[in-house]
Amino acid sequence: MATVSLEAAKAYARIDGDEDDELVESLIEGAEEYLAGAGVYTGLAPQFLYQLAVKGIVLHWYEHRNDTSGTMPTDFSAGVRLTINQLKNTCLLNSL
Numbered sequence: 356m357a358t359v360s361l362e363a364a365k366a367y368a369r370i371d372g373d374e375d376d377e378l379v380e381s382l383i384e385g386a387e388e389y390l391a392g393a394g395v396y397t398g399l400a401p402q403f404l405y406q407l408a409v410k411g412i413v414l415h416w417y418e419h420r421n422d423t424s425g426t427m428p429t430d431f432s433a434g435v436r437l438t439i440n441q442l443k444n445t446c447l448l449n450s451l
Contacts, residue, residue: 357383359409360369367410368417378420379413386412389429393439399446404438411435 361376364383386409387397397405415431431439 357387358402359383359386359406359413363406364410364413368414369395370417375376375417379417382416383409385416390439390442393443395439395442395446397451400442401445404442404445407436408435411438 357380361380361383364378364379365371367378370379389412390396390405390408395405395408412431412435415435416428419428
């Protein structure tokens with residue numbers, strides 16, 4: 356089950372209507388899988404920061420869903436990168 360609700364992700368990304376709900380739900384799942392692959396786990400991470408990272412990733416991927424400029428889908432803003440790095444460090448410390 357997603358730790359970030361569809362409504363919370365849409366509010367963060369300022370997405371109105373429901374025509375992109377399926378896309379946003381898949382972006383939430385993808386963001387959580389991305390974080391797990393980066394070593395960030397919900398049981399070891401501070402919940403607020405984890406949710407902030409998921410919402411930031413969803414926003415980035417949503418905004419770049421039609422981008423053909425060659426930008427990497429993981430070329431996140433500095434704020435999202437810093438949050439992910441802090442989460443990775445916290446998870447590493449909490450796993451010891």
